[in-house]
Amino acid sequence: MSLPRGRVRLMFLRLCCLAPRMMILSIGLLQGFYHLPKPGNHFGARSYTKGRLMCWRVSMDNSGPDKLGDIELALRLKRLAADERFALTDVIFHLMEFDRRRLYSAMGYPSLFSYCVQSLRLSENEAYKRVQTARVCHRYPDILNRLRSGELHLAATALLAPHLTDENHQALLAQASGKTKREVEALVAALAPKPARRDCVRRLSAPAAGRAGDFLVAESCAASGADVPATSVSMPPAPRVEPVSPGRVRFSFTGDEELLRHLERAREVLKRKYPVGRLEELFAEALRWLLDKMDPRCQARRNLRLRRQTPPVQALVETRRIPQWVKDAVWARDEGRCSFRTPDGARCAQRCGLEFDHVVPWALGGRSHDPKNIRLLCREHNQISWRRRFGASSGTGDFSP
Ligand SMILES: [Zn+2]
Structure with a gap:
């Protein structure tokens, strides 16, 4: 049996179109899997990022975030954040070399900062942090590894940069690892206290x-x-x-x-x-006045003190409304914090906008006068709990209590 000549030609043309795509896909996968970064090898980071980004494009074609389950979505976000750190480290690494050759000057920019803002389209804040970090990395290249691993963020390196010396850099970088920007600011304030100002x-x-x-x-x-300079401020x-x-x-x-x-x-x-x-x-x-009047924690402490003096009288008819003495007991037991826990036991850290929630809903026979049936939940987790009980669909429910 022989195929018609026209059909053979069509199949040949289709194969020619597909071949480059298959090659790009294979190169992306190979780079993603085999060019993993080694400690201290910044070039590894570059090829790894490139490979991962190509894999990402392939995977995004197959499954968008709306197609993923809760856990897969969380895992993908973690991976994307790691990719972002790799790309950022790569940018810093290249900025270092660009700065060393002073190429910005040859290209008509007055400074590396101006080049970053005008040519690389970074905001002033983004450019400042990258330039500060690139310059301090010349002296202490270990910072690149810490940035890539996520131990340090860019805000921390920019804050620390003017204070790092040959004597203190190792101890300071170790202290700042894993800290928030506010904590690093406190660290810098302890290093170089600023003069206090008058009112x-x-x-x-x-x-x-x-x-x-x-x-x-x-x-x-x-x-x-x-003195505070009396400069005018437009915004x-x-x-x-x-x-x-x-x-x-x-x-x-x-x-x-x-x-x-x-x-x-x-x-x-x-x-x-x-x-x-x-x-x-x-x-x-x-x-102090405001918190004494408005803060549920202060109210709970005050009510508990009062209750010790006058024990609560059990209501004859129980209603849906949660009595104050139950709220006080629940607030003290849950330590004024959302009581939601993930399947692996991690507890939600929210302490603001908390709501009292019936563990067994009042409509299903749950009691309001029993502290064991009441818990503190933040608004988000209260809504998840409500949707789960009463059937409204929301995600796949992997994180539901
Ligand atoms: Zn919560």
């Missing part, structure tokens, strides 16, 4: 775009007499809390005229208690 309330000369009226900046630290800065020296933190935020009036009135009211009326004292007093 300052100043009117901003330029109103923020899209908002009417002036803004005020209030800065609070221990009194020292250091209100984002609220910021920054450690300045061990045990001391600098706060900075903008407020409106009404806040200023409240502040001045509070200073008058508390004149007897705080003759100087420093912002630190006024805000601390105001927050």
Whole structure:
């Protein structure tokens, strides 16, 4: 039996089209599986990233995130974050060489920073961190390995860069490993304490775009007499809390005229208690009052104290409403924290916006007057629990309690 000549030609053309795609697929898989990075081998990182990215494109074609189960999705996100770290380390590694050759200058940019912003399309913040890190990596290349493994993040290396010396770099890098940005800021503040500033309330000369009226900046630290430059600010800065020296933190935020009036009135009211009326004292007093009135933890402690003096009378008719003494007992037992646990035993860390949830729902005969049937859940886990009980579909339920 012989095939018609036209059909043979068509099959040959199809094979020619498929061959390059198969080659790209094989190269991607081979690179992904066989070019794994070795410690201290930064070139390994490059080929590994390239291979992984090609594998990723192939796998994304087969299964998008909406097709994955909860655990597969979490695993893929972890892998993608690792890929992102590899790519970032590779960028830093190349920036180091680019900086060493001063190519940015030959290409018409005044600095490596300008090159990163204008040519590589990075934001100022992204460019600053990469340039700082690339320059400190010239002196201490071990940082690259720590970045790649995820021990250090870019914000930490940029913060530490000006403070690393031949004597302290190993100890400091070890201390900063696995720390959040805020914790690294505290570490840097202990290394190089900044001078404290006096209280300052100043009117901003330029109103923020899209908002009417002036803004005020209030800065609070221990009194020292250091002057604050009265520069005009065109946009209100984002609220910021920054450690300045061990045990001391600098706060900075903008407020409106009404806040200023409240502040001045509070200073008058508390004149007897705080003759100087420093912002630190006024805000601390105001927050103590607020938490005493509004914080469920403070209320639970107060109610428990009262209950010890007058034991609760058991209600004759039990309703759906959870009585206060049950809420207090549950809050104390769950330590004011969401009680949701994953199948491997890890507990949710949420402490804000918590809700009291019936373990056995009231509609199914669960009691409101029994602390054993009540638990604390954050909003997210309460909704997951509710959907699971009453049948609304949500994911595959791998993380459901
Ligand atoms: Zn939770």
